[in-house]
Amino acid sequence: MEMESYVVVHNIAKRHNVGTLARSATAFGVSELIVVGRRDFNAFGSHGSTSHLAFRHFHSLLEARSFLKEKGCDICGVEITDDAVAVDQHPFKRSTAFLVGNEGTGLSAKECEICDFFVYIPQYGSGTASLNVTVAASIVLHHFAVWAGFSERIRDGNKFVVAEKPAKQVKRNFCAETVDAIIEERKSRKQNASEFFDGDGNAQSSSNLLEGLFSDDQ
Structure with missing residues (x-):
């Protein structure tokens, strides 16, 4: 191995x-x-x-x-x-x-x-x-x-002996995200965004969100 x-x-x-x-x-x-x-x-x-x-x-x-x-x-x-x-x-x-x-x-x-x-x-x-x-x-x-x-x-x-530099370079002095990490971050953003919409796709007001969080029925 x-x-x-x-x-x-x-x-x-x-x-x-x-x-x-x-x-x-x-x-x-x-x-x-x-x-x-x-x-x-x-x-x-x-x-x-x-x-x-x-x-x-x-x-x-x-x-x-x-x-x-x-x-x-x-x-x-x-x-x-x-x-x-x-x-x-x-x-x-x-x-x-x-x-x-x-x-x-x-x-x-x-x-x-x-x-x-x-x-x-x-x-x-x-x-x-x-x-x-x-x-x-x-x-x-x-x-x-x-x-x-x-x-x-x-x-x-x-x-x-130093090898030839790779043709494709990443941004200098910056460690790029992996593809998997980018996908997970986008999923998280979509999930967070969806929490601000009701079942009909309408944006909830901040008061409605607070009522949902602190409702006595929960």
Whole structure:
């Protein structure tokens, strides 16, 4: 079975880190970068790598989790927890999505709830309490790529060969909605609009709506 990796971005304080995350994601064979919450991001530091990476947006962590589970993925939180395993132990079993936390506070309780397991990066010096989110993600993604047996990219001199840019580009620095998400949003809007009409298709007045809500017969 072919392995895949994903990166889930949620509540990152420094939004320009998404650009540098995208650069690392393309270097280590990530299939998609999943953005939860806001759809816009700062591509600073990506060096054009966002053109080579698929982005997918979800409004909530639960929606993202549902999608990843349908893909057969484990969700791995990159965080120091009591049950976290050192990443160099390669505790992976299948395709995995890596959830990275806020630079200052790490993963929130809600983020931890959707994770199946956690990894941490051992440190050997005493000068810092943690790593930058992009540095941490790069180390973890490299370990997964080695474990999964991803094919190394061909080189030309002292650089790796960059693929041609895809012909079709999405709006720059903006994570477009998926088709399914657009359909669901339109359904919701239609449902909300229908609640303002009576059975004959006539618009209800605000007083009629209030009477319906607070009627003693209900």
